[in-house]
Amino acid sequence: MCGIIGVIGKEDPVHALLDGLKNLEYRGYDSAGLALKNYYQIQVIKSVGKIANLEEKVSDTSLIPAFLGIAHTRWATHGSPSEVNAHPHTSGKVTLVHNGIIENAKEIKERLVQEGISFVSDTDTEVAAALINFYYEKDAIQAIDLALNDIVGSYAFLILFADSNQLYALRKDSPLVVGVSDHGNFVASDIVAIASWTRQYFLLEEGEIAVLSDSRVDVFRDGKTVEKNILTLDQNDGDSSKGQYEHYMLKEIMEEPMVIEKTLNSILDHLDTFSDLTQYEQIHIVACGSAMYAGMIGKSLLEEYASFPVICEVASEYRYKNILYDRKTLVILISQSGETADTIAAMRKAKDASVDTLAIVNVKTSTLARESDRQIFIEAGPEVAVATTKAYILQVFVLALLSYQTAVSKGMVHDSSVLVEARKLPQMISEVLNRRDEYIKIAEKIYSQENIFFIGRKIDYAISLEGSLKLKEVSYIHSEAYQAGELKHGTISLIHEGMPLIAILTQEDILKKTLANLEEAKSRGAMTIVVSNQSIPFYDMEILVPKVNAFLQPILVVPCLQLLAYEVAKMRGCDIDKPRNLAKSVTVE
Ligand code: G6P
Numbered sequence: 001m002c003g004i005i006g007v008i009g010k011e012d013p014v015h016a017l018l019d020g021l022k023n024l025e026y027r028g029y030d031s032a033g034l035a036l037k038n039y040y041q042i043q044v045i046k047s048v049g050k051i052a053n054l055e056e057k058v059s060d061t062s063l064i065p066a067f068l069g070i071a072h073t074r075w076a077t078h079g080s081p082s083e084v085n086a087h088p089h090t091s092g093k094v095t096l097v098h099n100g101i102i103e104n105a106k107e108i109k110e111r112l113v114q115e116g117i118s119f120v121s122d123t124d125t126e127v128a129a130a131l132i133n134f135y136y137e138k139d140a141i142q143a144i145d146l147a148l149n150d151i152v153g154s155y156a157f158l159i160l161f162a163d164s165n166q167l168y169a170l171r172k173d174s175p176l177v178v179g180v181s182d183h184g185n186f187v188a189s190d191i192v193a194i195a196s197w198t199r200q201y202f203l204l205e206e207g208e209i210a211v212l213s214d215s216r217v218d219v220f221r222d223g224k225t226v227e228k229n230i231l232t233l234d235q236n237d238g239d240s241s242k243g244q245y246e247h248y249m250l251k252e253i254m255e256e257p258m259v260i261e262k263t264l265n266s267i268l269d270h271l272d273t274f275s276d277l278t279q280y281e282q283i284h285i286v287a288c289g290s291a292m293y294a295g296m297i298g299k300s301l302l303e304e305y306a307s308f309p310v311i312c313e314v315a316s317e318y319r320y321k322n323i324l325y326d327r328k329t330l331v332i333l334i335s336q337s338g339e340t341a342d343t344i345a346a347m348r349k350a351k352d353a354s355v356d357t358l359a360i361v362n363v364k365t366s367t368l369a370r371e372s373d374r375q376i377f378i379e380a381g382p383e384v385a386v387a388t389t390k391a392y393i394l395q396v397f398v399l400a401l402l403s404y405q406t407a408v409s410k411g412m413v414h415d416s417s418v419l420v421e422a423r424k425l426p427q428m429i430s431e432v433l434n435r436r437d438e439y440i441k442i443a444e445k446i447y448s449q450e451n452i453f454f455i456g457r458k459i460d461y462a463i464s465l466e467g468s469l470k471l472k473e474v475s476y477i478h479s480e481a482y483q484a485g486e487l488k489h490g491t492i493s494l495i496h497e498g499m500p501l502i503a504i505l506t507q508e509d510i511l512k513k514t515l516a517n518l519e520e521a522k523s524r525g526a527m528t529i530v531v532s533n534q535s536i537p538f539y540d541m542e543i544l545v546p547k548v549n550a551f552l553q554p555i556l557v558v559p560c561l562q563l564l565a566y567e568v569a570k571m572r573g574c575d576i577d578k579p580r581n582l583a584k585s586v587t588v589e
Pocket of ligand 1: 288289290291334335337339340386387388583584586
């Protein structure tokens, strides 16, 4: 959500800025802009829509020679997506870009208006620029500090001052990574934005201000210099190319066998140390979006096979609820990015209550990874498509292993076939993914529909939630998932002739019950599609997946639903990797 990059001391900063913005596109945005600076002037160029529009505008503009620049992709919060609201914003001597939300922008603006300061945009960011400029005399850091005393909210700022040749960077709740090299210094919301220019970096912490010049980077906290430990990016991290694939979503689905293998190898050796949950009496699983739906599968598995009481809750609710903890509560936070604002707030709430926190997270340098008590890393690598696929599968995989290990520790499961079958998963997922033609045939039958429902019970219901979310996110078809038994308490009134109903049927104990619900819908005209691990005749269409141990079964079902959503979205001509209004990394609440 919003992407930031700044460059200083590099030849051709424009190229680096635009390249960086493209690598941040995945975060979601609706306008973009950049500012260039030399010793005498600052030039700002902005445009609405795709970065290609900004590129076109830049190439049509006579650019100033510059050694310094900042750029931004904006996901509108305060004010519509328009050129005037796009970043950078300038007030007096200050030009800045911002990721986050200034919660008391209205109050600050009223105060500044009284001081005779005028505004051109509807944004909270322009208010921040005006406030820093208001305090600015000669000392940039002092002006920033004074402004921060007034500001309530979240931010990552890159700030230029008209009479300074340095770039200032600071953050709270939104990440910033600083890249260093002997051919320029860089700062961005994500390492992928600068990985093609340098692999040496450090993470800026809250409360620090980085001052970048062409030949050095200084970091200060409370007026004192901070020594930062320079890290080196792994060879594979930051590789976010699309390769031979038409879309990132497809590439990332196709990577699922590989990342399952990688994750299994990385966690198998310490399975019993990380997964012995029996010291706790209750578990809270907290996350947002697909990560929460992965958590729903974890809840089902822990309840069903380890008789463990589990609450699974969306983080935006959890953080504001009256949660009843006891000392034997474990809070599991799940997140691909590790930067989702609500999930981080939920973790901090748990820590404030002195209960243990465990993060299942992909980005190892993220806030969630750094602040949680314990971590299990999934090895998804960079995930670029806004709608998560491979990271979700890995979250489910880790939860399956956790649940299995807990069931073993509690003496409820005795055989080790899960681990044997886990080794076979990459091959089995590949088989599922290789049947793309079947999913295309089903997609052809349903892609022009306005509504598609999913049903399931227990774990199948949790799977349905993700299948439905994936479909609506990328294809814009209205879709809902229902507990199969609930269908007739209202929703069945929406079933009409030819409307697709997708039933997930992988649990033998409950199969007949869900089938009865499917039958009810079929007899009212629904186009019935069955996804199962056993052949079930008499329905309109069928997706058959290999049968595996119940702990692992969801991992073979969801890839079909992901591919189905992908094919449907492709047939509808949707912007698959960057669906409208969505952001990959939701860094504001
Ligand atoms: C956004 C993404 C989803 C993701 C959710 C949680 O809504 O579009 O794909 O599931 O955020 O993100 P996280 O990084 O915390 O897993």
